[in-house]
Amino acid sequence: MEQSQIDSLLRGSERALGKAISIVEDRAPAQRELMKQVHAHTGRAQVIGITGSPGAGKSSLVNQLVKHWRRNGEKVAVIAVDPTSPFSGGALLGDRIRMHDHDADRGVFIRSMGTRGSLGGLSEACQDTVRLLDAAGYDRVIVETVGVGQSELDIMKTADTVALVLYPSGGDIIQAFKAGIMEIADLFVINKADLPGVTQLRAELEDLLHISGAPEHRRIVETVSTSGKGTDDVVEALKAHHGYLKDSGEKEERRNRQLESDVWRRVLERFREDAAPNVQNVMENAAGGDPYELAEAVYEQYQKGRK
Ligand SMILES: Nc1nc2c(ncn2[C@@H]2O[C@H](COP(=O)(O)OP(=O)(O)OP(=O)(O)O)[C@@H](O)[C@H]2O)c(=O)[nH]1
Ligand SMILES: [Mg+2]
Structure with missing residues (x-):
């Protein structure tokens, strides 16, 4: 990419950003030079990973978070990593429609990222895209993935804060436990709190966290993401976790490990x-x-x- 285009990207041009993302998605050798150029401008955004089983309500929650932060005048970017599960094909279309709310809004950037054929290419492309968005001046970068494979897990590990979205229906927690997401989640969102079974799910979750000796900072929040109920609590919990990361020195540690x-x-x-x-x-x-x-x-x- 030419220097003038990189400068545009750093000033927040969506066009330059789109072009840069295509370069990192293709994993073409040109991405190395590009990433070198933007590196000095990264490290400012809060990166939030949102994961959970298909249909848990991740996109609905993302939608509410975007609305919330936009009201505060913050710039928000969303990377929706396409679910690998064929069952989610329909929901993806739903994503487009719901997220369409923000399309005309210049402070929001939304990008879908597909599971490409190349080995391990997805998590690499996703990490670099997060950095590009960071360099382009987005305050919050949200990455939504379905919690299944290793590459999704790798993607989540690069977030500052990982929220696991659960909902009242059997098997959810055990699946997350098996996939290794429970260990890396910093925040648990019990979505669809309007449906029966919330009390039981919360009790199961608290038990599991207790047994696994989870650190104090891991919070449980209830939401109804279709209506927006509980969004403020999620925002508050994300803020608290960010504060904890900084104060405890864990942010520094994580960044070094990440390096x-x-x-x-x-x-x-x-x-x-x-x-x-x-x-x-x-x-x-x-x-x-x-x-x-x-x-x-x-x-x-x-x-x-x-x-
Ligand atoms: N009752 C109820 N339904 C909800 C709630 N949140 C989301 N839904 C519904 O659940 C369905 C799935 O929501 P999505 O937000 O698309 O879920 P998702 O986790 O992004 O799904 P995938 O991206 O396909 O994995 C939709 O029909 C939503 O309307 C909620 O709090 N309560
Ligand atoms: Mg979704």
Whole structure:
């Protein structure tokens, strides 16, 4: 991307932003230079991850949060990571319609991000997109994912605060527990609090948190995201968690941990790019065979090529 376009992005141009996001989504080599350029302008936004099973009401909650923050004049960006589950196909269309409320509003930027074919490419693209939005001056960046796969979990780990949306219907908590999301959630939202079963769900959740020795700062909040009831409590809890992160030094710690994994992923990504021709080469001549030997052959060829 040209310098003038990067400057536009830093001034908040949606067009420049859209173009930059396409570059990081494609994982084209140009993304490296781009990310280098914007890096110095990141670190200001509050990144909020919202996860939970399909239909839990994540988008409805996001919608309410956007409204709330817009009323305060804050700039808000939303990345909706497409649910992998085919059951959610219909709901996605719903997302578009509901989120359409904000389309004309210049202070809101909404982007859907698909599960691309490339290995692990989604979480990388998503992390970089968060940084672009941060650099473009968005105060809050919300990332919505369905809590299922490893790449969603990776995406959530890069957020400052992770909210897990649950709703009264059996099996929800256990699923989250299995997927490893319970451990990384900072805030629990019991949505659809207008439906029966809330008291029981809260009791189950409190038990689980108690058993797992969860730290004090993890709060439980009830919402009805279709009406907006409880949104203020979510906002308040997010604010409290952000304060806790700063005061306890955990924000610093998390950022440092993030830095190392970021360096790793960039090294690996670069290696994947560089070794791709060797893999292709070796695979062309491999009629079946032993993966260990083939990998060895790739590595040998790669090293020879570097001499
Ligand atoms: N009764 C009730 N229904 C709700 C509430 N919040 C959301 N819903 C409904 O639940 C359905 C799913 O809501 P979404 O906000 O699309 O849920 P989601 O978690 O984003 O769904 P996916 O993105 O498909 O995983 C919609 O029909 C909403 O109207 C609530 O608080 N109470
Ligand atoms: Mg949704």
